[in-house]
Amino acid sequence: MRREGSKLSIAESVLPETRQFISGNMAVAQAARDANVKVAAAYPGTPSTEILEYVAGFPEIYSEWSINEKVSLEVAIGASMAGSRALCAMKHVGMNVASDAFMTQTLIGAVGGLVIVVADDVGLSSSQNEQDSRYWGRFAHLPVLEPSDAQEAYDFTRAAFALSEQYEVPVIVRLTTRICHVKGVVVNKEAESHETRGFVKDPSRLVMVPGNAKGRIPKMMARDLALKACSEENDLNIIESGTDTEVGFITSGAAYFHVKEAFPDAPVLKLGFSHPAPIEKIRAFSQTVEKLVVIEEVEPLLETELRAANIEVYGKDIVPKIGELSPPVIQPAINNLLGKAGEYNNIIPAQNIFPRPPTMCVACPHLGIYYCLSHIKNTIIAGDIGCYTLGAGHPWNALDTCISMGASLSVAQGIDKGRGESDQNKNVLAVIGDSTFLHMGMQGLLDITYNKGNVTILLLDNRAVGMTGGQNAPSSGINLQGQETSQVDFRKLCEALGVKPERIREVNPYEMPTLFKALREEVKIKEPSVIITNQPCVLTERYSKLPPLKVDDDKCTGCGNCLDVGCPAITVTRRETVIKPNGKEKELAFVQIDTAACTGCDLCTKPCAPDAIIPARNISCDQLTNAVEVK
Ligand SMILES: Cc1ncc(C[n+]2csc(CCOP(=O)(O)OP(=O)(O)O)c2C)c(N)n1
Known part of the structure; x- marks a missing residue:
């Protein structure tokens, strides 16, 4: 079946070089190490799972699988309150779980740098919904940084800790599946030291009862203004001038590279510090292009803010609200806006990939x-x-x-x-x-x-x-x-x-x-x-394989009952339609077992009426017991 992620050995996760070819998830883990993070907590979820698996390879960081995302955020909050740097990572839906703590923590802010890495599964490759985590920045008055590749995942995570401590604010680093899993060359920067300040009692700040929380709201509002000014000047928000000013783009995250690929000559304002948005910088940029288009993956957040600021933009009226905004998606949309003909001019022809619907593992x-x-x-x-x-x-x-x-x-x-x-x-x-x-x-x-x-x-x-x-x-x-x-x-x-x-x-x-x-x-x-x-997952060391089974073709009647078990090691070799004595048609399915995949779990023998499933090798039948736990 299609797994949400993969387990990584600790040895695999420790790479001492300073210039490496690594994924965004690994870059975040290395940034945490180099930023001298003391505590990292997470609950697994695609596409963010590997961040903590990599962090676990750094013994200098305390890391844990928490039982859910709320707990992981609270562990990170506690570490920040103790004056240490803390990281918490989760997939987008994890934020829904963590949000109770999250929405109040914003009033407290951060003591030691507190960074929340949230990974959105744009296009729902492995999730129950598609959500735009940038909303949480708006909802909770927190800055959002959006890396576009693995190097930026490293740089922005480092920057997030600095920002967090400068403004005493938790910082969201928003990743998407493409950033998490795609590898790129990452150059590490020198590791910094960070002194844990120690827990300082301060109930008016750390004990959020109504009287204290009320007092924190004006502070949060003042922080908003300071962050806004910071975003206007921040060098994570960069303008790349272009020769063709017919259309200019404002974009962030993975969409930035898609825009560059589809429209290499267009001016682009790339937002790395995407919330609060640098509205005045965007306004000035809008004056330099004929048409301004916001390319943002998933929701029309920035687009709506820009319209409210009286900046004329195109956005979700011309590009889709769902899925990745890849060049084949945006190029025809923009060409249409400009009244130009032309489909996506792909340099690398699309590959026809055989559809692989998800299924359970053999012997699960x-x-x-x-x-x-x-x-x-x-x-x-x-x-x-x-x-x-x-x-x-x-x-x-x-x-x-x-x-x-x-x-x-x-x-x-x-x-x-x-x-x-x-x-x-x-x-x-x-x-x-x-x-x-x-x-x-x-x-x-x-x-x-x-x-x-x-x-x-x-x-x-x-x-x-x-x-x-x-x-x-x-x-x-x-x-x-x-x-x-x-x-x-x-x-x-x-x-x-x-x-x-x-x-x-x-x-x-x-x-x-x-x-x-x-x-x-x-x-x-x-x-x-x-x-x-009570039987273990077949992907774990606890599971023990047994000798494989095969189908005895002479005995198989084509009843197809074994197929109802759903084991992917069983495949149909031939179908036949026969007429039953009552005159009705019956579909027969003759099968085979992929003995290389079969682990002899014996499940398929249970519904097999003619006992046509037998040991693949010459082994005695009493060896065909069920899979058992070995440890
Ligand atoms: C809020 C949230 N967090 C994380 C995930 C990712 N996720 C999907 S299923 C799952 C747990 C599955 O484990 P278990 O319940 O033991 O079932 P198993 O897959 O082992 O059969 C996780 C972590 C998610 N979908 N939603």
Whole structure:
């Protein structure tokens, strides 16, 4: 399946050279090291995950996988209050989770430099929505810096710490997928020293009760004015003159390079310090071009601000609001504006890439679970975010809802309480992964037990954050540095959250009949129940492979039942339509197993009626047990 990210070894992340070919994420990590950051915290999420994985390679920085983004921001805030430099990284939706702390921290500001790196998944390559994190700067009165490549990711992160301390303000560094993952040459600057000032008691600033918070608002307003003046003069906002002034561009982030590629001769005002925007600089720039176009990825933020400042601009009226604004997107739009013909003149012809829809991994323990869920009747299934969201797709089509991390339980509770006549006899089930449960799902379970809900929870504990590349979490009992630490006991946790001990079961998801029976029994019982599945993610060291299987062509009847498991190691070799004795047509699908990919998990043998799936090598049948946890 398509993973949100990848796990990086610590050794891989430490590169001592000062001139390197690295990604934006790695550049941010190195900038944190060179800025003498003391604490870095994050919760994984594409496209920002690798930042902390790289930071973990620098033992001089305390780094942690926090259980969610709010916690990671609060850890960073605490470190800043202690007078140290702190970094917090997250994907765009993480800011929604962190926003409660974030929106008040702006009143406190920063003591030690506090930098929040937010990575927007422009084009939704791996996210539940597309959001523009630049809004948070406007909402919380904070500066936003927007690098355009890996070198700038390094430089701007360094600049962000300086800015943060100069104006005592948390600073947002907004990245996008393209900046995070694309590599470029990065030259490091000399590392700076930073003295931790120590925690200074100052309740009027650090204790945000109404009386104190009111006093901080005028300070924030004064800070706004100072930041605005700083942006007007800042050398992160640069004008690049051009020979063709028919159209000029204001742009930021990855879109800057797209503009340069599509219109190399046009004047460009590149905003690195994009909020507060340097309105007067932009006004002066607008006088130098015939038409002014704002090329900004996702929302028309700057465009709206410029219109309010009475500066005539084009923007989302001519370019799309969704996805990346690449040269093939912007060039025809601008040509159209200028009344010129011409499609995108691409120098490198577009490659036809074979479509690869996301799917679960070979032998993933979720496969058997979804096989069961796709066969369970009369049940509304609230889904959540993780590898198991793929259960919404082919061949399982098992999920009825999916919104945000942790929502499955509370949504299920709402479905239970809000059900109408037609749903009275339906069962309500929530499916959630271990990391997602710890991130934001636990509260939903407490809500269900406290408010006497009738929901069955299927907690898929694979001891890893599978979706983002198999990172550790409190469920793995191993921390970001790879050290052993406390491992959460889900049974005890669910009990503590109010589930009766007899309503908590632990099941091996490779034992499909047992799982199916447990599901059928628990959904019928009219009180909260939890089924915990307990086999590890196949991408982790905990998973042990078994000898592969193959299809015995002489026995395969083409029933296609094995395909319903959804394992990508099974592929159809031939389809045939036959007429059944009752005269109806039946589609047959003859299959093969990719033995190089197969890990012998045995799931596909369960629905195979003719026992046509057999060991690929000459091994005895008792070696064909289920995959087991080795550690
Ligand atoms: C608020 C938010 N933070 C982070 C993510 C990125 N993300 C998607 S699913 C997921 C966790 C998946 O782990 P788990 O629940 O254990 O399920 P698994 O993928 O292992 O099956 C994460 C971190 C996100 N989508 N939303």
